[in-house]
Structure formats: C-alpha cells, structure tokens
Amino acid sequence: MGMRKVAIVGAGITKFVRRAQETGKELSWQASKMALESCDLTLDDIDMVTLGTAPDAFDGVHMKGEYLADGAGAIGKPYMRHYVGGGTGVFSPIHGWFHVASGMADICLVVAEEKMSSCHPHPQGAFLTIFDHTTEQPLMPTLIWIFALEMHRYMETYGISKADIAQVSVKNKRNAMDHPSAQVAGNITVEDVLSSETLCWPVNRLDISPASDGAAAIVIASERVARRLTDKPVWIDGIGHSIDTAYWATRDLSYPRYVETAARMAYDMAGIKEPDKEIHIAEPYDPFDYKELHHMEGLMLCPRGKAAQLTADGITARDGNMPICPSGGALGVGNPIAATGLMKIIEIFLQLRGEAGKRQVPGNPRCGLAQAWGDLMQMGTVVVMRS
C-alpha cells in the first residue's frame, strides 16, 4: 500500500509497582532513556515522539499528554498523544508506525505511561465517568461490574467454569516470576483464586490484575535506519484497530467482535491466513483472566469457547505449542494500563530476538502478536511482529 517497512529496534521499561515514588514524568523518562540506550541512540536522533496514557482522571491532570511530554523526550519535536482506554498501549506502536511508515519520520520514540496510584481511595472510582452520564452513571457502576457481567455471559454461553478460567491467572502469575518488572508474580493454585475474596461474582480478587504505576518505551525506525542500528530488527508487519459502539449492553458479550475486526486488519496486512498456525506466540490483554481466553478467540487463535481447553491442556504454557502471555501479562507483571500494552509489545520484541532470558519460549518463534482492548468493551488493537 505504498508504506515503508517499520521495525522495533530498542525497548525500555520500569518496574511495575502499586505506588511509585517517581512521578509520571520521571517514570516516562526512565523508560525512554533505557529505550534509547538499548539501541545506542540519543534524543537528538529522534524525529518524532508519540505517547500513550489512559484517563486523565487517574492523575487529576487534565492534559496528561502535555504534562508528560518532558519525560517522553518530546520537547521541541513533533509529538502526539493517543488514548483508547485499555487498548492504548498496543495503539502506541501503531501510532508510531503511522509516522515512520508514511515517511514523515525515520526514527520515532514511542512511550506509554500510567500512574494510577494518585487517585484515591482507589483508581476504580475514576472509571465511573466512562459510563453514559444519564442512562448509566446514576446506577453507580464500576468497571468490575461490567467485567463480571461479561465473564458470566461468556461462562454461560460456552459452559466454562470459574476453575477453567482461574488457570489463566495461575499460569500468568507464575510466568511473571521471571519478569524483572513484575508486581504480583507468584506461585498460586486454582484453589487460591477460587477462595480469594469475591468482589463481583463471578469475579474474585485473584481473577483481576492490580492497579499499577509504570512506564514503557520503544524505538521504531524505517527499514534503512533499522538495518543500520541493529542486526536483529523486529518488523511491525501488521497493525489493526477497530472500535465498536459505546452502547455496550446491546452487544454479544460472549465474543469480542471488535478484536476480530482489528485482528483481520492486521492479519491481512501481514499476509496471515491461518493465525492459529502462523502466530507462534501471543500476548493478548489479560486485565481479567477470562479476557485472555476471550481475546484468544477474538484473535482467531482457537475456535470460540475453546481457549479454556487449550489452557488446561498446557498448549498456552511457556513451553506449549502456542505460548500465551509468556511475560506474565497484566495478571502477573501488573497493569499500569497504557504501559501494560507496550510491555506486551516489548515481550514479543525480546522473544523474537531470543533475548527474553528465563522467559524465553523454546523453538525460535518467528512471528508474534500483541493485542489490547479498552473503553466500554469496544476497542481492539492488534500488532503482528516478525523477526
């Protein structure tokens, strides 16, 4: 389509923590500086900067893009902020891709930041204002309610149990034990998940990722520059994004159609015909354990209603045939929303370069995918990467 090839050439990330001493700007700077160092660049080499961060209500700063610009290395450069709820972090490389693929930039720094801890008593409170102001807010909903509603519908439609779903939390928290940024890694059992506090049945405490502070950054470059910077560029071969209606209660809650639409766009671009065979490794968004399953199905990595069985069979384990969330995901590494999506991109980047350390999946994966989803269960973002 007349676009240039784009590669990821460097990455940086902070630890994900419940409450960071650092400000959002400082976290952004730490991740950005590490990303530049990882590929031996300085800020002078950067043509453009994009930044992803989720609701301004977390920080109480109603211009987060501008506020964080210093930490993202954007001063004096073309700079754009993007925000698509939980889908933000995987939209971040897409946004950067636009700049480089179009020829507007040769090197783009892509930053994602979230500092949720400023919002008290709990950042969940900020989510009240994503609901419709007159037809929904008077019922005082939380995001946990609508996840519980969606999870229940998913369980009912496909006859899946809470124990089937809990395996995802067990797997991801265990995977995260090998991730140096991890906030809530642990060796837990399905029984631990089922006996943890019931928040909104069918959702228990250990079905959910935590609130987190953290930042991540990548450097992306045009083909010519990427080949000069590294022997191991990881190509962004497909991007996809799609939004569904905010009338979320009028949709089929058992299947994320918007993820499928985004995936089809990315697969078409990457020339992928059989995603379950051609995608070797995936990092779907897992803020809740059932969402990993939901998203695997929307990504067409398995038939609808079958993702839990793949998990039970160990197919999605790090040493299985289709490793899913080898990083440890949002459930294990933590969930500073925008930064989580970019953490997933970084995990695929490292896995495809064979640089994931103890987390490295066997078999030299060549093709991977990261996906996120957000807003009122309506936004899908997908990136397909190849080594």
Added chain:
Amino acid sequence: MKLEDFELGGTQLKASDFKTGKVLTTEWKPDLKYAWDNGVAIGRYLAEFKEGRIIARVCHKCDRIMLPPRMFCELCFRPTDEWMYVKDTGVINTFSIAKVNWDASRRGPKEPPLLPAVIEIDGASEGMGIMHMLGEADPKDFKIGMKVKAVWKKPEDRTGAITDILYFKPVAAGTEDKNKGRPEGRGKEVR
C-alpha cells in the same frame, strides 16, 4: 538486549513509608458539578420513565427498534424514523452479584449485594439490552434467560431518571408473556 541487564526504574513506596511520615502527602478533593444536556432522544426516554413507560426509536432502513433511543442510526448514518413504546419486561442477558461499590470500597456486612444486570427489553430488537439492577429475589434464584419485569417508583417519586425503575424482579410463574418473540412483540407506535 536483556531486561535483566538494566537497572529498572520504578521505586515501590510502602504503606509504612506513609504511616511513619517518611513520605509527606497533600490532598486535593475536586468538587466539580455538571449539568448535562440529554438531547432529544434521551430527554424523551427519561420523560417517559416519569410516566412509567419505556420508549424506543426505530430506524426503518435497518429495521432496528433501538434502546436507548437515538435520533440518528449509527449504522445507517441517517435520521431514525419513529418512536415506539416497548414493554417494561425483559430477559436477563447476564448479571453479577456485586460486593463492591463504584469506588471499589466493599459493601458492609449488613448491606445486601448489588445485582447489576444486562436486561434485553421485550419489544426492542433482539440483543437490545440496558444495564439496570435486579431485586426482590435471592441472588441465587436469578438465572440468565429469566424473564423479569420493572419495579417502578411510585409516580409521585419519579423524577425522569433511569432510577425511576428501582430494579427488575422475576416475573411470577404463570404470568409470563407468551409472545416471547421480540420483533413481533412490538409495542404501540406513537408519534
């Protein structure tokens, strides 16, 4: 590169850091107030709530009977065509038994759980659900697919708000509407 070779930023503060005064804090409590305009469609929708009725909007091109009502069809991208009353009964699409409030604080031991649900309203197009609450029965007795009916506030207490419906309760056995099919269960058309 390997993450393990870098000194990662992000310094965890502990609860004890706050208790002992190692970390100083300051607080801001915004007191913002909004007066929202509801537009034509939601304005009429809520005015009908005050009368104890639910009204939808119909698009003749895609033939959808839409809740919440809207003055334009987002799929056909054209004006919608007419108002139509739908029933105040419906089917539970999904529900939860919530022990947390909107700000993630926990319900007290004596407070009953909240029962948020998606209810597909009879007379609207298939799948046209709204979020509302369930009530009047034990949480364990609710099931997906169960028929429910709105319990309205007393007329003098209604304000033209979504909360003019207190909750939806199970339809007592034997009084169920036999016209289960939705499109043919269309309500009376009004102008």
